[in-house]
Amino acid sequence: MRKQILTLTVESNTDAGDGMSVLTLSGPDCPAMLPGQFVEVEVPGAGVLLRRPISVFDSDTGRLSLLVRAAGRATDVLAHIQPGTALSVVGPLGRGFAMDGRRPLLVGGGVGLAPLYLLARRYSAQGVRPRLIAGFRTAPSQLLKDLYARYAEVTVCTDDGSEGIRGNVCAAPALQHIDADMVQVCGPLPMMKAVAGAARTAAVPCQVSLENKMACGLGACLCCVENTTTGNRCVCTDGPVFNINELTW
Amino acid sequence: MVNLTVDLGGLRLKNPVLTASGTFGYGHEYADFMDLSALGGIIVKGTTAEPRQGNPYPRMAETPSGMLNAVGLQNKGVEHFATEIYPTLHGLGTEVIVNVSGSSVAAYCAAAERLADLGKIHAIELNISCPNVRQGGMAFGTDCTAAAEVVGAVRRVWPRHLMVKLSPNVTDIVAIARAAEDAGADSLSLINTLLGMAVDVERRRPALSTVTGGLSGPAVRPVAVRMVWQVAKAVKVPVVGLGGICSVRDALEFIMAGAMAVQIGTANFVNPRIAADIASGLADYCRRESLTSLDEIRGVV
Known part of the structure; x- marks a missing residue:
């Protein structure tokens, strides 16, 4: 897929809870991107030099959504960006997730859940409804729960026990006894390593982002x-x- | 009619805009964003006689108006370049210059000798200024005797244009520049990265695996312009300026300070089309200022 420098317009910026926002961008040249791919976003007015790599959350021709968490000077600006702002975006970049799981188990933590939304949506389009273990620090927003529930069977884990299973994603029964032909993971490094270990023990192929x-x-x-x-x-x-x-x- | 061609001591470039080694891969990485033939030339990734894995991750930290890197010359070696990459570089329509590095005089010469077999490589850029390798690298570029030794040795085995890339991590860059010129350099490029360091305060650890790394980007530009100005006045060979160039205006600073050509480095990471935009922007500038060539403003300050 040809890489491009796209100038996209922020259509909406929706609060997704816990410092996260869903940005929807549009532009006629924006190609449909693949689950697990990312874009490099120029951050206006933050005094930062380099673009920031951000996972594709959702994508169709002409439209791109990103899930961002305010975690530094650059992501603070992105998380609070106003509709109507023009953003320079380089993409699509990278190689994404395989789409050959028949009983895939998706595991995501926090803002690392971003690429699993498009992955679940694409699986769904193939007639596969994946299971998703979603880890959060605290109870997730209704927005995120509703979005993920469209395309996946969601199990929520929260660090503070305010919703679902108390603890990290490894506390979920589906990870203690893995019944899947593919585990696909995105989240903090220690979480990904723990899930990778569980998948290896269960002899199930595992992809991490x-x-x-x-x-x-x-x-x-x-x-x-x-x-x-x-x-x-x-x-x-x-x-x-x-x-x-x-x-x- | 604007004429942007430059004669870099026998090496003819269609325009003065080159891409800096290590920031532009082998050119193909940027082919989606521009017609590579719009460039004066591409200086490809630092190449060594033997393959190198480079330094451990993390290798990069952003700093105010710049970035630190500690890549450490990761490359698959000159033989891989000759057999796998060189054949893919034909027909790019631009000059391809190979950046050569090594940990000993013999290693520099071995790489240069192998490249001498490749007839379409008309120039090499001898990197005596890499701050990110334990042996060699910058050590050759911070001492006049060592610089003269490595430049002289490569001069004897490399038959075509020899550009020598200088380190800014010295007290007197003019002395090193003269040593490289006297030892046979056809042109001098400067500056390589400035030795720097950043600390990850949260983790109480250095930001880079190697603790120190090379600073590049707009933060180093005033240092680079100053050094180009000093060296251009002191040597007879052409000087190629680099260090934080992000715009036509920045490129003109170096040219007015005396640079024959410029290299675009870190800015390629921010805007992958920038090098071609600067090349066309220089032509626009000449038209706007009614210049027939950049010679009319070169070294005016």
Whole structure:
């Protein structure tokens, strides 16, 4: 898929709870992107130099949605961006999730849930309704629950026990006895490593989406490398999604 | 009619805009965003005699108006370049310059000798200024005797244009520049990254796996312009300026300070089309200012 510099307009910025926002962007040149791909977003007026890599949350031709959490100067600006603002976006970038699970188990934590929305939607379009274990710090917003429930059977885990299972995603029974032919994960690194360990124990293929710090997003600068079984590879172009048997975890 | 061609000591470029090594891959990474033939040339990733895995992650930290990197010359070695990459570079319609690095004089020469077999590589850029490798690299670029030794040795095995990339991490860059010129450099490019460091205060650890790294981006531009101005006045060979160039205006700063050509580096990460935009923007500038060539403003300050 050809990479482009797109100028997109912020159509809406909806509060998704716990510091997260769903941004919907539009532009006639915006191509449909794949689950697990990402874009590099220029951050206006934050005094930051580099673009920020953000996962595709939802995508159709002419429309792109991103789930962002205010966690620093750049993401603070994005999380509070006003409708009507023009954003420069480079994408689509990276290699996303495989779509060949017949009984996929998706596992996401916090803002790492972003790529699993489009993944669930695409599975759904293939007639597969995946299960999703969704980890949050505290009870998620109705907006997120409703969105994910459209395309997946959702189990919620919260760190503070305010909703669903108390504890992280590994507390979910579906991860203690994995009954799936593919586990697909995105979230904080310790969470992904724990889920990868569970999948390996159950001998189920597992894909994880890495978010190593990157500069170019194009495979040129070699900053975002992950040490893999075949040496250092760029997360931006060889990933961000890797099969765990490619990693040295 | 505007003429942007430059003669870089026998190496003819269609315009003065090059892309800096390590920021533009092998060119293909940017082919979706521009016609690469719009560029004066592409300086490809640092190449060494033997393959290198580079440094561990994390290798990058953003800093005010810049970034630190500690990539450490990750590359698959000169033989891989010659057999796998070189054949893909034909027909790009632009000059391809190979950045060469090494940990010893012999290693620099081994890489240069292999590249000498590749007839369409008309120039190499000798990197005596990488701050991110334990041995060699910047050590050659911070001492006049060592710089002269490596430049002289490569001069004897490399038959075509020899550009030497200088380190800013020195007290007197003019002395190093003269040493490189006297040892046979055909042109000098400057500056490589400034040695820097950042601390991740949350984790109480250095931001980079190597603790220190190379600072690039707009933050280093005034240092780079100053050094280009000093060196251009002191040497006879052409000077290629780089360091934080993000716009036509920035490129003109270097040219007015005496640079024959410029390299675009970190800005490629922010706007992957910027190098081509600056090349066309320089032509627009000349038309607007009624200049027939940039020679009319080169070194005016």
